[in-house]
Amino acid sequence: MALSRENIINLVLALLLLVVPVAASQMGQPFTVTLATRIAVLALAATGLNIALGLGGLVSFGHAVFFGIGGYAAGILASHVFSGEPMMFGFEGSNQMPVIWIFAVIACGLAGLAIGAISLRTSGVYFIMITLAFAQMIYYFAISWPAYGGEDGLSILVRNQFPGINTMLPLSFFLLCYGVLIACIGLFALLRGSRFGAALQAARQNEVRVAAVGISPYGIRLAAFVVSAMMTGLAGALYADLNKFVSPSMLSWHMSGELIVLIILGGTGRLFGPVAGAMLYVIFEFALGGLTERWQFFLGLILLGVVLFARGGLIGLLAGKARHD
Amino acid sequence: MTESPVLEITDLVKTFGALRASDGVTLDLRSGEVHALIGPNGAGKSTLIHQICGTQKQDSGTIHFAGQDIGRLGVAERARLGLGRTFQVSSLAPEFSALRNVMLAVQARAGSSFRFFRPVMRDRGLIDQARAMLERVGLAGRAKIPAAELSHGERRQLEIAIALALGSKAFLLDEPMAGMGPEGSKRLTGFLDTLRHEAPILLVEHDMDAVFALADRISVLVYGRVIATGTVEEIRRDPAVRTAYLGDHA
Ligand SMILES: Nc1ncnc2c1ncn2[C@@H]1O[C@H](COP(=O)(O)OP(=O)(O)OP(=O)(O)O)[C@@H](O)[C@H]1O
Ligand SMILES: [Mg+2]
Numbered sequence: 001m002a003l004s005r006e007n008i009i010n011l012v013l014a015l016l017l018l019v020v021p022v023a024a025s026q027m028g029q030p031f032t033v034t035l036a037t038r039i040a041v042l043a044l045a046a047t048g049l050n051i052a053l054g055l056g057g058l059v060s061f062g063h064a065v066f067f068g069i070g071g072y073a074a075g076i077l078a079s080h081v082f083s084g085e086p087m088m089f090g091f092e093g094s095n096q097m098p099v100i101w102i103f104a105v106i107a108c109g110l111a112g113l114a115i116g117a118i119s120l121r122t123s124g125v126y127f128i129m130i131t132l133a134f135a136q137m138i139y140y141f142a143i144s145w146p147a148y149g150g151e152d153g154l155s156i157l158v159r160n161q162f163p164g165i166n167t168m169l170p171l172s173f174f175l176l177c178y179g180v181l182i183a184c185i186g187l188f189a190l191l192r193g194s195r196f197g198a199a200l201q202a203a204r205q206n207e208v209r210v211a212a213v214g215i216s217p218y219g220i221r222l223a224a225f226v227v228s229a230m231m232t233g234l235a236g237a238l239y240a241d242l243n244k245f246v247s248p249s250m251l252s253w254h255m256s257g258e259l260i261v262l263i264i265l266g267g268t269g270r271l272f273g274p275v276a277g278a279m280l281y282v283i284f285e286f287a288l289g290g291l292t293e294r295w296q297f298f299l300g301l302i303l304l305g306v307v308l309f310a311r312g313g314l315i316g317l318l319a320g321k322a323r324h325d
Numbered sequence: 326m327t328e329s330p331v332l333e334i335t336d337l338v339k340t341f342g343a344l345r346a347s348d349g350v351t352l353d354l355r356s357g358e359v360h361a362l363i364g365p366n367g368a369g370k371s372t373l374i375h376q377i378c379g380t381q382k383q384d385s386g387t388i389h390f391a392g393q394d395i396g397r398l399g400v401a402e403r404a405r406l407g408l409g410r411t412f413q414v415s416s417l418a419p420e421f422s423a424l425r426n427v428m429l430a431v432q433a434r435a436g437s438s439f440r441f442f443r444p445v446m447r448d449r450g451l452i453d454q455a456r457a458m459l460e461r462v463g464l465a466g467r468a469k470i471p472a473a474e475l476s477h478g479e480r481r482q483l484e485i486a487i488a489l490a491l492g493s494k495a496f497l498l499d500e501p502m503a504g505m506g507p508e509g510s511k512r513l514t515g516f517l518d519t520l521r522h523e524a525p526i527l528l529v530e531h532d533m534d535a536v537f538a539l540a541d542r543i544s545v546l547v548y549g550r551v552i553a554t555g556t557v558e559e560i561r562r563d564p565a566v567r568t569a570y571l572g573d574h575a
Binding site for chain 1: 378380399400401402404405410412416417418419420421422425426428429430432433434437438439440441442443444445446448451471487491
């Protein structure tokens with residue numbers, strides 16, 4: 001099987017994201033490893049959003065909700081282990097990532113179901129606004145809820161654990177995040193190529209056509225929204241553990257916007273679009289953030305350039321137009 | 326021959342502001358027939374098709390299909406009952422190839438759109454069924470071309486292939502000959518003549534040669550009203566129809 005140009009680029013990106021932190025770790029530069037972890041986790045969050053936005057054309061401006069819920073799942077469950085106070089029904093919380101992830105994914109699935117069920121009755125600008133409205137509600141709820149830090153957020157004193165891996169070591173934690181990212185990109189590829197993915201992408205292109213063959217776009221989109229929410233939520237749990245901190249800022253509309261920006265930079269609907277976008281974003285943030293407070297201004301310029309001249313984002317620029325075989 | 330009609334429309338009314346696009350339309354489609362719906366531009370033919378398929382809702386009146394009142398069902402539900410339609414302005418998934426457009430219909434018919442993992446492009450059964458439909462409408466050679474890059478005529482053929490793949494119990498075709506050219510029209514006429522044995526056809530068409538060649542019955546729609554229904558001969562002779570529409574064509 002000959003590799004397409006896009007697949008070769010994907011492979012290079014995947015290897016780059018793996019090799020650089022491994023080498024940096026050998027050379028005693030843990031900060032680079034942390035940057036790479038940040039790329040992997042943001043790429044994971046954006047891969048989740050890419051299911052809704054890229055495949056389904058659903059511009060959710062509220063995905064920070066799921067990112068934040070995932071983060072708070074990690075923070076809250078861990079805080080109970082440290083405080084020794086049981087949560088409810090005598091459950092003591094957990095500092096085990098697999099347990100936290102399950103909580104995060106289920107909570108985000110339910111939140112995605114509720115928010116999606118209502119939001120998907122609208123479309124276009126209304127959909128954008130209603131997802132934003134939900135996100136704002138939950139953001140202000142988190143700010144005003146004192147039990148878990150309110151506005152100040154919640155620290156995770158010791159990074160949560162994963163069986164067989166020392167998550168305290170930057171490189172080990174990176175590899176864990178990287179593994180989850182690659183697995184989720186694989187899942188994205190499967191979904192995209194499946195019958196479900198066909199219906200979802202067709203509904204983005206022409207929902208009247210999809211209805212005319214007897215598929216209700218609503219059900220397909222709702223399923224996509226839920227899966228999308230779950231994946232972004234998983235990323236949120238990892239993000240909290242990366243920073244050992246979770247705060248309402250993870251739920252803010254800036255975060256939602258950031259995820260959309262990542263996808264557009266990298267290439268909407270492209271398998272490695274979120275990875276390319278996150279690389280660009282984090283490297284930019286690091287390189288220019290040191291020089292000037294106004295790095296977001298330059299990011300804006302790049303975004304403008306992409307939207308005007310390179311709709312396919314970085315991947316589109318390198319690999320050409322997306323192909324449906 | 327007391328078999329009840331496959332599709333039965335009664336007293337359908339649809340207004341756009343002051344305009345009555347359907348003004349008490351009563352019409353039926355019997356099994357095995359081609360029922361042509363003709364009339365001048367803006368008469369309300371497409372609006373009627375839209376109401377039958379549910380893409381527009383009637384103000385009043387009823388639509389029965391396969392013995393069921395479908396007037397309040399959604400577009401997808403009606404399609405699942407077996408209404409296969411083509412659009413006057415083709416409506417396809419533009420980025421998908423012709424083949425993938427038909428594959429979508431095949432999976433829709435199987436009700437299998439909630440399968441999340443198996444890649445469709447390695448699903449021989451799905452591909453073969455879709456390809457067979459493309460072959461029937463003569464589009465097999467264009468299977469890999471994105472719908473957006475097909476010619477007008479080819480898109481019409483593709484829509485017919487999709488309706489075929491759905492196993493439709495009635496075909497509603499809105500000007501399938503438009504943009505076909507004389508050769509294409511002739512071929513399509515021959516094809517529709519065989520299609521009627523699969524399911525009855527409600528045919529909206531301006532191409533009178535095709536209408537006269539195919540139709541068992543013709544209804545003439547003018548300003549949202551059916552002014553005549555009858556056999557080809559009856560319609561050709563009808564003086565009201567001649568002044569309203571046919572002119573020197575009859
Ligand atoms: N969505 C709409 N809003 C307002 N008016 C409409 C709408 N759709 C159709 N009309 C009007 O209703 C009338 C009937 O339109 P329709 O498209 O059904 O005609 P038609 O018989 O299909 O014509 P043609 O032969 O040109 O396709 C026209 O006057 C048209 O302008
Ligand atoms: Mg019309």
